[in-house]
Amino acid sequence: MDSRSSSLEHATEHPRWATIEDVSARRTPNPSSRRSGATLADVAQVVGVSARTVSRVVNGEGGCTPATRDRILAAIEEVGYRPNLMARGLIRRRSDTIGLIAAEMLDPFFPEFAEGVQRSADSLGRTMFLASSNTDRERQASALMSLRGHGVDGVIVFPAGDSADDLVAMAADGLPIVVVNTEIDAPGIAVVSADIVGGAELAVEHLISRGRRRIALLIDEHARTLQTPSRREIGYRSALAASGVAFDPLLVVETNNSLEGGRQGARKMLAASQPPDAVFAYNDVLALGAMQELLSSGVRVPDDIAIVGFDDILMCEAVTPRLSSVRIDRDLLGHGAVEQLQALIEHPEHRVEPRRFPVDLVVRDSS
Amino acid sequence: MDSRSSSLEHATEHPRWATIEDVSARRTPNPSSRRSGATLADVAQVVGVSARTVSRVVNGEGGCTPATRDRILAAIEEVGYRPNLMARGLIRRRSDTIGLIAAEMLDPFFPEFAEGVQRSADSLGRTMFLASSNTDRERQASALMSLRGHGVDGVIVFPAGDSADDLVAMAADGLPIVVVNTEIDAPGIAVVSADIVGGAELAVEHLISRGRRRIALLIDEHARTLQTPSRREIGYRSALAASGVAFDPLLVVETNNSLEGGRQGARKMLAASQPPDAVFAYNDVLALGAMQELLSSGVRVPDDIAIVGFDDILMCEAVTPRLSSVRIDRDLLGHGAVEQLQALIEHPEHRVEPRRFPVDLVVRDSS
DNA sequence: CTGAAAGCGCTTACAG
DNA sequence: CTGAAAGCGCTTACAG
Structure with missing residues (x-):
């Protein structure tokens, strides 16, 4: 008994x-x-x-x-x-879940992208699980392992660090992977990206059309040390070249990727013998920091120096003057990533063509 | 063969x-x-x-x-x-993972909290999986089900909606749950929160000490319809009472929770027969919207109207004048949530005492 | 329309 | 130090 x-x-x-x-x-x-x-x-x-x-x-x-x-x-x-979804997943060999690995959750770019992914996954009957690598390759690897071990059917990842070796290895091992805003050509990996080069061109062309000729590039020092040249810089240079404006290395200002970095960058610009008449920034946070510093130094924006940022985060609308910015439809990008992943999951043997989304320039008061 | x-x-x-x-x-x-x-x-x-x-x-x-x-x-x-972590989890009856359910990933408050949770979970050898409810109770329920079905050992949740019935039911069903910034007293549920009432008091006391007497409360209309009165309003009123300043219902301005809502709120204030001399806002986004509108109407901040926000998001530092705000240490709050959850997981039979974290007032240029 | 058997990949008691 | 057996909770072929 x-x-x-x-x-x-x-x-x-x-x-x-x-x-x-x-x-x-x-x-x-x-x-x-x-x-x-x-x-x-x-x-x-x-x-x-x-x-x-x-x-x-x-x-x-x-x-x-x-x-x-x-x-x-x-x-x-x-x-x-x-x-019990673990038991079910064990036997079905699919879990109807996907993983999303953020490089940096604190990046204002990210949450809206994640929302797009989630909504899109939802509509496919899949659950999204988010993990973060904190731009650390080891943590990216462990997040990848964990997600895979828990049976996700595929993973969308903002690659951390400079090398994609572990992603390639994972994909070769049978885990469908979509990378965002990164060029990787390997079997089992699909690519979704925004047309960042085109966005940079739009921004710089716009500044040129406003009569600016000394256009500074305010860039994340980290982005510039990567093996692949920054796509923003490529677009910046090609737009200058297309208009016959000479590229001036002194106008490229490297700084750390933060508000304070943006302020420092602005101080460097003002200290130069020939200050710029416009700034194209790597992202909005840098642009906002720079603008704040310029304003507090008595520089008029956009009259003396025009500014264009990148990403079009909410705060572009909140500052005075409102910040012009290159807009990436993050929601759409998220949808695209899920679609690519779905294709990869359904046809592991097919090659999935990279997909690139166009970007807009949102002109506001700062340029 | x-x-x-x-x-x-x-x-x-x-x-x-x-x-x-x-x-x-x-x-x-x-x-x-x-x-x-x-x-x-x-x-x-x-x-x-x-x-x-x-x-x-x-x-x-x-x-x-x-x-x-x-x-x-x-x-x-x-x-x-x-x-295969599913097979392992099936038999071990624990997965060393925890779930985090966001009400709203786009809320600037959230990512930093999530980072804190993730770091803390990491140090305990656990993996965090994030899902979002989009402030929708049904989606919260399905996220909860999915997480639980996939074997997470416990869940931290920003409750969506007005009722906690499904959370209570889930907890009764054996899933350890920690709720954030919400008062729930039920077995299996632990609470972690920031001292929001105290934060509101700090903000209003500060404005009073600056000689302000007509302090508007700019509040999310949604927060005000919840059954429990907003803790920010409680703190606002108690601080007024403590200083002998009469509460004026006309100074409570409800609006939708967005930048534009903040601007609308500011317009309402300016249209009043007796405009306020200070604004205490429900959060920083509302405060930033209001400040922008006031500035563009020629109001001097803080001379004519002082402003204090809530949350202390990064952008408080980016605007001119810099926005004063009540700071919640989101990283610490995240750590606290994980600790509470761990206690609940390890001792399901114990009652875990609610834990409340103090908040600071960061005085900047807007007040 | 319904069920008995086998097995997904692993770990938990046991024996040697 | 090493292994054979049983079983976590479910689904996939099969039979009836």
């Missing part, structure tokens, strides 16, 4: 088959196992059918009397049965 | 036990199963030991000859074995 039977004695009104009380009793003796709720077998036992039949109802496979179906549904409700 | 044996024929140089080639060959025939990499059994077969022994090495349980250990480690490397 174990604790189950003693518990059964209280359930005298329930005659034939096992009851809710049994099921909870089964779990009561060991409080540490409280975590695992009712199982398929529990539901089956309550109703008096096989687990297979309950499984059919849970998965809406049909092939089942409405009567038993209703009883099973009622029992599921009663015992609070929820499928 | 199946495809395996034919593949084995090529591996003539490898005599005794199964080799890497076999393992990959086993998977090659069916491309769709590429996803599942090498298993414990594969490694065992390659080395010529039992799965149990490989398991011991993988988990560092010791009790194993250094020689076999090395051979197993080498084989793991060779075949690229990675543990």
Whole structure:
């Protein structure tokens, strides 16, 4: 006689088959196992059918009397049965989940992208799990391992660091991967990106059309040390060249990627023998820092120096003067990433063509 | 003769036990199963030991000859074995993962909190998975179900909507839950929060000390319709009362929670017969919108109207004048949430006392 | 329409 | 130090 039977004695009104009380009793003796709720077998036992039949109802496979179906549904409700997705994933070899690895959650660019991914995943019946690498390659690797180990069907990643070796290895190992705003050509990896070069060109062309000729490039020093030249710098140079404006290395100002970095950059510009008449910034945070410093130094924006940022974060609208910026539709980019991933998951043998999204220039008061 | 044996024929140089080639060959025939990499059994077969022994090495349980250990480690490397965390979680009844459910990823408050949670989880050897409810109770419920179904050991959640019924139900069902900035008293639920009332008091006391008496409360209309009165309003009123300043309902301005809402609120204030001489805003986004509108209307900040926001987001530093704000240490709050959750996971039977973190007032140029 | 059997990849008691 | 057996909770072929 174990604790189950003693518990059964209280359930005298329930005659034939096992009851809710049994099921909870089964779990009561060991409080540490409280975590695992009712199982398929529990539901089956309550109703008096096989687990297979309950499984059919849970998965809406049909092939089942409405009567038993209703009883099973009622029992599921009663015992609070929820499928164990680990068990299901183990056997189905797919979990209907995808992973998203942020390089830097604090980047204002990121949350809106993540929202797009989530909404898009939702509409495909998938759950998105987000992890962050904090721009650390080791953490990226462990996030990747963890996500994969937990059975995600694929991963969207903002690559951390300079090398993509681990991503390539993971993809070769059978994990579908989509990289964002990064050029990688490897089997099992698809690419989605915004047309950053084109965006930079738009910004600089715009400044030139406003009569500016000494256009500074305020750039994240980190981005400039990467092996691949910054796409913003490529666009900056090509727009200058297209208009016959000479490239002046003295107008490239490197700084650290922060508000204060933007301020420092502005101070450097003002200290130069020939200050610029416009600034194209690597991103909006740098642009906002620079603008603040210029304003507090008595420089008029845009009259003396015009400014254009990159990303079009919410705060562009909040400052005075409002900041012009290159807008990336992050929501759309998120959707595109999910679509690429879905294609990769469904056809692992196909090559998925890179997808690039156009960007806009939003002209406001700062230029 | 199946495809395996034919593949084995090529591996003539490898005599005794199964080799890497076999393992990959086993998977090659069916491309769709590429996803599942090498298993414990594969490694065992390659080395010529039992799965149990490989398991011991993988988990560092010791009790194993250094020689076999090395051979197993080498084989793991060779075949690229990675543990299937779903299988492990199924049997261990814990996954060493926790879930975090955001109400709104786009809220500037959130990412920094999430970073704190992630770092803290990391240091405990846990992986954090983030999902979002988009302030939708149904999506919160499905995120909760999904996370739970995938075996997370507990969940930290920013509750969506007005009722906590589903959270209470989930907790009763055995899922440890920590709620953030919300008062819920139920078994299995722990609370972590910032002292929002105290923060509001600090802000209003500060404005009073600056000689302001007509202090507007610019508040998210949504927050005001919740059943529980906004803690910011409670603090606002108590600070007024403490200084003997009469509460004037006309100074409470409701608006939607956005930059534009902040601007609209400011317009309402200016249109009043007696405009305020200070604004205490529900959050920084509202404060920034209001400040922008006031400045563009020729109001001097802080001379004519002082402004204090709430949350201390990065952009408080980026605007001119810099915005004073109530600072919540989001990183610390994230750590606290993980600690509470850990306590709940380790002692499901204990009641975990609510934990409240103090907040600061950061006085800048706007007040 | 329903069920008995096998197994996903791993770990937990046990034995040797 | 090492292994054979059982089983976590589910689904996938099969039979009836």
